[in-house]
Amino acid sequence: QKEVEQDPGPLSVPEGAIVSLNCTYSNSAFQYFMWYRQYSRKGPELLMYTYSSGNKEDGRFTAQVDKSSKYISLFIRDSQPSDSATYLCAMSLNAGNNRKLIWGLGTSLAVNP
Amino acid sequence: DTEVTQTPKHLVMGMTNKKSLKCEQHMGHRAMYWYKQKAKKPPELMFVYSYEKLSINESVPSRFSPECPNSSLLNLHLHALQPEDSALYLCASSPMGGAAGQPQHFGDGTRLSIL
Numbered sequence: 001q002k003e004v005e006q007d008p009g010p011l012s013v014p015e016g017a018i019v020s021l022n023c024t025y026s027n028s029a030f031q032y033f034m035w036y037r038q039y040s041r042k043g044p045e046l047l048m049y050t051y052s053s054g055n056k057e058d059g060r061f062t063a064q065v066d067k068s069s070k071y072i073s074l075f076i077r078d079s080q081p082s083d084s085a086t087y088l089c090a091m092s093l094n095a096g097n098n099r100k101l102i103w104g105l106g107t108s109l110a111v112n113p
Numbered sequence: 114d115t116e117v118t119q120t121p122k123h124l125v126m127g128m129t130n131k132k133s134l135k136c137e138q139h140m141g142h143r144a145m146y147w148y149k150q151k152a153k154k155p156p157e158l159m160f161v162y163s164y165e166k167l168s169i170n171e172s173v174p175s176r177f178s179p180e181c182p183n184s185s186l187l188n189l190h191l192h193a194l195q196p197e198d199s200a201l202y203l204c205a206s207s208p209m210g211g212a213a214g215q216p217q218h219f220g221d222g223t224r225l226s227i228l
Contacts, residue, residue: 034216036219046219
């Protein structure tokens with residue numbers, strides 16, 4: 001079993017739809033959770049960064065962490081064609097200087113006008 | 114535009130060549146990283162520098178040689194690469210010496226092709 005599972009898609013939605021992206025994980029010691037967006041031929045761009053459980057909102061984006069279920073989500077409201085990209089979840093331990101990120105495979109999203 | 118700048122954007126080299134990739138950040142971050150990314154895969158960690166000292170080497174072949182001249186610069190020296198080394202090479206940085214949980218910020222990478 002992989003440490004982090006993420007459905008690679010592709011996911012195709014119409015413009016204006018609410019998008020839900022998810023990752024599950026197996027290591028209950030993960031404390032920090034991140035969502036990155038990666039456009040074709042670009043580097044990953046940090047979208048959301050969350051510590052432990054709870055919700056975080058930034059504009060049209062909401063990140064949720066449910067540590068009891070080992071499940072994280074990213075919601076995109078009023079999706080736009082410019083949101084078409086690959087979305088990667090990543091997480092890390094709270095263990096001193098352990099900086100290694102554990103990544104999901106990434107979900108490819110297409111928002112159609 | 115990202116705050117981590119990588120040069121060159123593209124590089125084509127033969128298996129006997131020596132070349133270097135360069136990364137620069139001016140965010141005051143004290144941890145810097147090299148990653149390798151293949152198509153449709155997540156980034157794969159190669160090296161971590163914390164306060165200009167190499168702290169993590171993920172068993173990377175010696176044909177890849179990192180260097181951190183100062184807190185803003187990170188180089189990756191390449192020599193005698195193989196065709197399977199063709200990939201997107203990403204640099205990232207994070208604050209506070211890269212302590213656990215500090216978010217990493219990525220450059221746009223160097224797309225490397227080995228002939």
